[in-house]
Amino acid sequence: xxxxxxxxxxxxxxxxxxxxxxxxxxxxxxxxxxxxxxxxxxxx
Numbered sequence: 001x002x003x004x005x006x007x008x009x010x011x012x013x014x015x016x017x018x019x020x021x022x023x024x025x026x027x028x029x030x031x032x033x034x035x036x037x038x039x040x041x042x043x044x
Contacts, residue, residue: 001009
């Protein structure tokens with residue numbers, strides 16, 4: 001593989017894994033809360 005291909009491979013790997021890590025950090029800091037549109041036990 002050429003040097004350019006290796007550089008592009010490393011950049012793409014960093015983007016994908018960096019996005020995964022950022023998503024995990026975001027969810028740990030601000031966890032999603034279930035929507036409370038209807039009270040618990042209410043009929044649909």
